[in-house]
Amino acid sequence: MTGTRAAGAALPGGQVALAHDDELPPGGELRALLEDVLAEVRGACPPLGPHPPALVSGAHVVDPPFYGSGDIGRIAVCATVNELAAAGARPLALTLSAVVEAGLPLERLHRLARSVRDAAREADVVVAGVDVRVVRAGEADQVYLHTTGIGAFHGAPLDTRDARPGDRVLLSAPLGGHGAHILSVRRGLGFESLVPSGCAPLAGLLERARAAASGDGIRAVRTVTRGGLAAALHAYARELGHTLRVEESALPVQYEARMALEAMAVDPLHASSESCLCLLVAPDAAPGVLAALRTHPYGRFAAEIGTVVEDGAAPVELLRDRGGAVPVTPEPAAFPRLA
Known part of the structure; x- marks a missing residue:
């Protein structure tokens, strides 16, 4: 051969x-x-x-x-x-x-x-x-x-410690598609025909976003992989010593992925999203970065989902649609062997 x-x-x-x-x-x-x-x-x-x-x-x-x-x-x-x-x-x-x-x-x-x-x-x-x-x-x-x-590195490396209270939390893509796809295949449920994995290389997307932000407008970026968004937010919170507060109504989850995850009793916050990035962005840069993300094929469903706050009741908080904030707990070992 x-x-x-x-x-x-x-x-x-x-x-x-x-x-x-x-x-x-x-x-x-x-x-x-x-x-x-x-x-x-x-x-x-x-x-x-x-x-x-x-x-x-x-x-x-x-x-x-x-x-x-x-x-x-x-x-x-x-x-x-x-x-x-x-x-x-x-x-x-x-x-x-x-x-x-x-x-x-x-x-x-x-x-x-x-x-x-x-x-x-x-x-x-x-x-x-x-x-x-x-x-x-x-x-x-x-x-x-x-x-x-x-x-x-063609510029300064991104460093979570550059983030500060008031910074916005952005997502580049909907949550949970990859986790829903793989778990459905693993369990033989058939949802994978409705929910693509969506795994994609995102360097070009980030280059477009960084071009839209002046100076240090983009503070930090994390991939939303094992442990899902909850794990990424907790990693930020540990490094910053501040609370990340996100809004339930702002979380981008496509209908088919939500239905598949609900059927498997999986919270979208804990589902792996291999084609999604979580960005911390300066308040004045957030609108331009969000617009730039949405011009890219892999970022067309990008959303602003929350804010870095000085301190809160928990490292990561979810503002419920019906009012009130609840802590978000990480579950890093709940769904292993996804990536």
């Missing part, structure tokens, strides 16, 4: 075997398959020039790793790119390591590689390195991925 696969060639048959890990280098034939598919986005990391480097690293475990509208490959690329962008860096490149179970159909490995290729192309990053190892059946839930992302 060497050389470049011809366009239109049949997908590989057969399965991953432990013998693939005995090759030199380990996984050589499987690595060749991945590199074949990734050829158009493979390359060395672009020069950083005078800009300080940014580095993020993470493991990606998804149950199931292949699902209705995506797979672990797209999640890995998007998560890596989005973490770099949320730090204030421009994503440039990533490396990809795969731990694959013996018995995985080679067609699935090919599908994963296509997803990585397509997401990297959309995010305008190169795949600078590929590695693959094989473990026994049952030891890796089909496939685990690890990525390292490299970027460059």
Whole structure:
């Protein structure tokens, strides 16, 4: 399985075997398959020039790793790119390591590689390195991925400590779509046909938002991933020492996602939203940033949902539609293995 696969060639048959890990280098034939598919986005990391480097690293475990509208490959690329962008860096490149179970159909490995290729192309990053190892059946839930992302800071890194009371809390996209999709697939409920995962690379969206904000108008950005919005807000509150107060009526949740989450007894505040960013923005910059987000395909449902306040009864408070404020508690371990 060497050389470049011809366009239109049949997908590989057969399965991953432990013998693939005995090759030199380990996984050589499987690595060749991945590199074949990734050829158009493979390359060395672009020069950083005078800009300080940014580095993020993470493991990606998804149950199931292949699902209705995506797979672990797209999640890995998007998560890596989005973490770099949320730090204030421009994503440039990533490396990809795969731990694959013996018995995985080679067609699935090919599908994963296509997803990585397509997401990297959309995010305008190169795949600078590929590695693959094989473990026994049952030891890796089909496939685990690890990525390292490299970027460059073209301005000052974003720092939550720059936020202050009065700053506005913005969301770039509706809540809960990814969590509803994956949990529905996992439980065999069928909602995934109505609620797409929506996992997307968001660096371009953030660049547009930062261009609309003068100076330090955007104080900080967090991805809304494991633990959902509640976890992101609590992380802000811990770093700031202030309360984040959000309005229930302002939370963007699409009808289909809300119905699916209600059927599974999941609060949208705790549902993973892989295509959503939570921004803290200066009051005078918030209208322009919100308008800029809404001009981007991945930000057209962006919303202002709350405010940073000096202190409150709890680190994170939800203003109910019917009046009164209630504390929002984090549930980071409620729905594992979503990204």
